[in-house]
Amino acid sequence: MEDGTVTIGSAPTLQEWLDHWLYTIKQGSLKDSTLEGYEAKIAWLKDTRLARTKLNKLKPEHIETFYARKRAEGKAVASVLQLHRILNGAFKAAVKRGKLGSNPLLKVDAPSGRSDEAFEPPAFTPEDARKIIAHAETLPPSEATRWMMALTYGPRQGEVLGLGWDAVDLDNGQIDLRRTIYPKKWRHGCDDITHCPAKRPHLCPSRYGGGLFFGTPKSLAGRRSLPVPEQVLKHLKKLHAEHLALNEAEGKRRKPYTDANGVTVDLVFCQLNGRPHRPESDWKRWKALLEECGVDHVRLHDARHVSATMMLMLGVPRQVVGRISLVLNVGVVGSARPRCTSLGRFHEMASWGRSSLYSIR
Numbered sequence: 001m002e003d004g005t006v007t008i009g010s011a012p013t014l015q016e017w018l019d020h021w022l023y024t025i026k027q028g029s030l031k032d033s034t035l036e037g038y039e040a041k042i043a044w045l046k047d048t049r050l051a052r053t054k055l056n057k058l059k060p061e062h063i064e065t066f067y068a069r070k071r072a073e074g075k076a077v078a079s080v081l082q083l084h085r086i087l088n089g090a091f092k093a094a095v096k097r098g099k100l101g102s103n104p105l106l107k108v109d110a111p112s113g114r115s116d117e118a119f120e121p122p123a124f125t126p127e128d129a130r131k132i133i134a135h136a137e138t139l140p141p142s143e144a145t146r147w148m149m150a151l152t153y154g155p156r157q158g159e160v161l162g163l164g165w166d167a168v169d170l171d172n173g174q175i176d177l178r179r180t181i182y183p184k185k186w187r188h189g190c191d192d193i194t195h196c197p198a199k200r201p202h203l204c205p206s207r208y209g210g211g212l213f214f215g216t217p218k219s220l221a222g223r224r225s226l227p228v229p230e231q232v233l234k235h236l237k238k239l240h241a242e243h244l245a246l247n248e249a250e251g252k253r254r255k256p257y258t259d260a261n262g263v264t265v266d267l268v269f270c271q272l273n274g275r276p277h278r279p280e281s282d283w284k285r286w287k288a289l290l291e292e293c294g295v296d297h298v299r300l301h302d303a304r305h306v307s308a309t310m311m312l313m314l315g316v317p318r319q320v321v322g323r324i325s326l327v328l329n330v331g332v333v334g335s336a337r338p339r340c341t342s343l344g345r346f347h348e349m350a351s352w353g354r355s356s357l358y359s360i361r
């Protein structure tokens with residue numbers, strides 16, 4: 001783009017088109033205050049993957065995802081709606097000028113609802129999911145299994161990181177996610193904190209009370225064991241074989257982990273020596289994974305909303321997906337927000353997953 005003109009023949013990116021539309025096509029007809037309002041909304045897109053997307057490659061899901069992210073960041077419905085109207089104007093103009101075949105917003109519902117209403121549609125697009133799954137398949141068993149589990153059961157970080165081999169039935173393909181692992185903060189154990197050589201409690205020479213602990217969240221009481229899809233089970237079996245070999249290895253470096261309360265678990269996801277991964281290092285690995293896949297950083301949390309889609313994309317039979325989704329989605333406490341896990345939502349996801357556009361292989 002030069003001198004505010006979009007080169008004919010090559011599709012502009014969304015950012016290029018918005019600049020062109022706002023400053024070349026639209027500006028003359030806008031009051032200064034309106035222009036500023038438009039600029040402020042368009043600035044939300046700055047340096048985002050959405051803004052770098054070519055206009056003709058934009059899909060309704062990209063825009064829905066962006067709206068969802070803005071809502072999750074706490075933007076009011078009214079503000080997101082303003083952005084929606086601005087984009088709609090820009091897309092209409094793009095269609096009129098032959099830069100765009102059709103307006104992708106025709107397939108996107110305008111943001112609605114009270115501004116304090118929680119809004120949690122999927123933050124991953126099926127395309128993101130496809131990339132993550134394809135990449136996870138190429139990783140060593142410990143990594144492949146970890147991320148396949150995240151994609152299948154939603155993030156449930158503590159439950160996955162707290163999973164022990166005692167809760168895995170490899171023969172029948174069942175797991176029991178009734179245990180969790182959670183971090184507790186270290187406290188100063190010294191007499192006088194002001195004279196402690198450590199500024200932070202976890203560095204205190206006589207620290208106490210911190211570390212990783214096993215627990216059973218009340219919200220999970222009564223949860224049944226869950227089927228493990230064949231696509232995940234094959235990785236889980238490889239990982240188990242790897243652990244058995246490590247246990248037999250000379251020097252026996254790998255040991256079950258015992259927490260400060262004396263609870264011992266032979267962990268499925270652990271460091272080579274059998275000690276648990278800290279939640280934040282798990283997090284870092286997830287971010288690195290997304291980066292390797294070229295997927296925007298999204299909260300691990302967001303994976304939950306598309307786990308049904310992901311399972312269908314993995315080729316997990318619909319019946320199994322239904323069972324896992326229902327068990328996991330019912331009675332999961334721990335967030336004040338309502339779940340987007342109604343059957344309606346599930347079917348919506350299922351129909352997404354079914355689309356051959358997004359098939360993995």
Ligand SMILES: [Zn+2]
Nearest residue numbers: 188190196204
């Ligand atoms: Zn201290």
